[in-house]
Amino acid sequence: MPKFTIKVDPELCIGAASCVTIDPTHFQLNAENKAYIPGEPADDHAYERVMEISEEQKENLILAAQSCPTLAIFIYDETGNQVYPA
Amino acid sequence: MFFVMHRWSLAANVTACKMPPDMDHARYIIVGGGVAGTVAAETLRMQDAEARIVIVSAEDYPLYSRVLLPNYVRGKIPREKVFLRTWEQYAAKKIEVLRGRAVVSVDAVAHIATLDDGAEWQYEKLLVATGGKAAVPPPFAGLPHMLPFHTVDDADRIRTEVERLSMLPEGSRRAAIVGGGFIALEFPPFFAPHGIETHLLLRGPRFLHRIMTPEGSTVIERILESYGVIIHRNVEVKGVSEMPDGLMLTLSDGSTLEVGAVGIGLGLATNAPEGVLHGAGIGADAQLKTAQADMWTAGDAAEFDDIIAGCRHQLGNWLNADQQGRCAAKNMAGTRCTFENVSQYSMYIFDTVIAMAGDRPKDVVPRIIADGAKHVELYEKDGILVGATMIGLAAERSAIIAAIKNKQTSPL
Numbered sequence: 001m002p003k004f005t006i007k008v009d010p011e012l013c014i015g016a017a018s019c020v021t022i023d024p025t026h027f028q029l030n031a032e033n034k035a036y037i038p039g040e041p042a043d044d045h046a047y048e049r050v051m052e053i054s055e056e057q058k059e060n061l062i063l064a065a066q067s068c069p070t071l072a073i074f075i076y077d078e079t080g081n082q083v084y085p086a
Numbered sequence: 087m088f089f090v091m092h093r094w095s096l097a098a099n100v101t102a103c104k105m106p107p108d109m110d111h112a113r114y115i116i117v118g119g120g121v122a123g124t125v126a127a128e129t130l131r132m133q134d135a136e137a138r139i140v141i142v143s144a145e146d147y148p149l150y151s152r153v154l155l156p157n158y159v160r161g162k163i164p165r166e167k168v169f170l171r172t173w174e175q176y177a178a179k180k181i182e183v184l185r186g187r188a189v190v191s192v193d194a195v196a197h198i199a200t201l202d203d204g205a206e207w208q209y210e211k212l213l214v215a216t217g218g219k220a221a222v223p224p225p226f227a228g229l230p231h232m233l234p235f236h237t238v239d240d241a242d243r244i245r246t247e248v249e250r251l252s253m254l255p256e257g258s259r260r261a262a263i264v265g266g267g268f269i270a271l272e273f274p275p276f277f278a279p280h281g282i283e284t285h286l287l288l289r290g291p292r293f294l295h296r297i298m299t300p301e302g303s304t305v306i307e308r309i310l311e312s313y314g315v316i317i318h319r320n321v322e323v324k325g326v327s328e329m330p331d332g333l334m335l336t337l338s339d340g341s342t343l344e345v346g347a348v349g350i351g352l353g354l355a356t357n358a359p360e361g362v363l364h365g366a367g368i369g370a371d372a373q374l375k376t377a378q379a380d381m382w383t384a385g386d387a388a389e390f391d392d393i394i395a396g397c398r399h400q401l402g403n404w405l406n407a408d409q410q411g412r413c414a415a416k417n418m419a420g421t422r423c424t425f426e427n428v429s430q431y432s433m434y435i436f437d438t439v440i441a442m443a444g445d446r447p448k449d450v451v452p453r454i455i456a457d458g459a460k461h462v463e464l465y466e467k468d469g470i471l472v473g474a475t476m477i478g479l480a481a482e483r484s485a486i487i488a489a490i491k492n493k494q495t496s497p498l
Contacts, residue, residue, distance in 0.1 A: 014153065014154070014157070014434075015432060015439060015480065016153055016404065016405070016432055017430055017432060017441070017483060017484070017487065018404065018405045018408070018430070020483070020484045020487055021405060021427070021428055021430050021487050021491070022409075024484055024487070024488050027484075028484040029480050029481060029483050029484050030480065030481055031480050031481045032480065033432075033439050033480035044481070063412075066125070066408075067405060067408045067409065069121075069151045069152075069153035069154065069170075069404045069405075069408075070151060070153065070154055071151075071170055
């Protein structure tokens with residue numbers, strides 16, 4: 001599966017949780033009301049991770065990023081190209 | 087054969103509408119340039135590369151984040167940061183925007199939308215995503231220093247008024263807030279940091295009394311009072327008169343209150359053009375289709391079949407509007423989409439986050455979990471979590487939202 005870098009800017013995130021509602025696999029909220037990217041190793045301050053994303057997951061991931069009311073989510077492909085915001 | 091039939095039926099429709107030769111025409115007209123209308127236009131463009139898509143937007147701004155407006159008013163972010171699109175991005179997607187224009191009426195039979203400048207547009211499919219208009223009823227209507235809070239222009243006005251109030255002599259820096267809901271809750275953090283004495287006037291006995299338990303209201307009221315907000319309960323403003331630096335409010339208990347400005351949090355009124363059938367909201371099914379031909383609705387104005395909550399709902403929040411805009415657009419383009427989403431809303435009162443998710447049925451007594459710092463109200467039906475109100479709770483919100491969405495028991 002292709003790898004993507006998912007990044008949340010914690011300065012922009014206001015904890016509206018749109019991303020969490022749409023794609024809870026890739027976004028969770030921490031105690032500071034910021035979205036982070038869950039994964040291994042566990043770290044509720046992981047605001048950036050490289051993840052393997054299937055085509056099916058990618059659609060939902062982008063939808064989650066698009067729904068953010070502060071545009072705090074950034075997605076990059078393996079070559080470093082910014083996939084979202086396009 | 088199908089192609090021929092399709093062409094024929096389209097031609098027949100246009101002929102039946104007797105479109106004058108000089109009338110503008112678009113396959114898709116979207117009434118409203120907020121998040122529902124904008125993402126609907128973008129979704130339609132993804133589904134249909136060539137169709138003419140026109141947004142009629144009463145505000146002359148590209149899409150901006152209403153969710154970020156409180157941060158702009160509080161000076162936490164510059165004004166330009168609230169804008170989520172540029173006009174160039176609309177142009178790049180061949181989405182036309184009639185800026186600062188409103189659709190005043192719709193002839194749903196003839197498929198004609200009439201604008202406030204008299205222009206008539208023939209459409210094939212129409213999305214009404216007009217949202218709401220902040221209600222400023224009597225005795226507040228038409229007076230200066232009244233501060234509704236819905237648009238970026240409202241935010242600009244609040245900033246100007248807060249600056250003016252903060253320059254008044256000490257003892258005269260006073261503001262009132264009317265309303266007992268979420269919009270009213272936005273105002274105290276605008277006023278308090280500037281040394282403005284803030285009076286919150288509640289018509290009911292307590293804050294959010296329709297949607298929160300007495301214990302929950304007490305938690306919110308204590309937060310407000312800890313920042314110096316003075317809460318008046320069971321009072322209404324009976325009269326308002328202009329004063330040199332503000333307004334004199336006459337209250338239902340016979341007292342008066344002189345203030346520099348009034349924050350208005352009295353809800354939104356549905357903003358539908360004439361000819362669009364509506365009650366409190368614009369009625370739609372679970373595909374966001376209205377009862378009128380080739381007309382859909384999305385966002386704050388839509389009163390839809392909520393299949394997760396199992397009832398009719400009209401919701402005023404960002405995520406709902408975003409998701410409904412996408413779903414309605416898919417249906418308009420012929421790809422069936424049923425709207426299915428857990429309603430979700432959050433805001434800050436000063437530094438405490440309040441979040442609501444799912445449904446809060448009136449016939450359910452919520453289970454309360456409170457430990458001083460946090461206050462959670464869980465609505466459960468047959469052991470399944472259907473909704474929650476969360477004050478001061480962040481990390482567990484994800485699991486609660488997931489449980490509501492997946493119709494599971496509460497994680498708490």
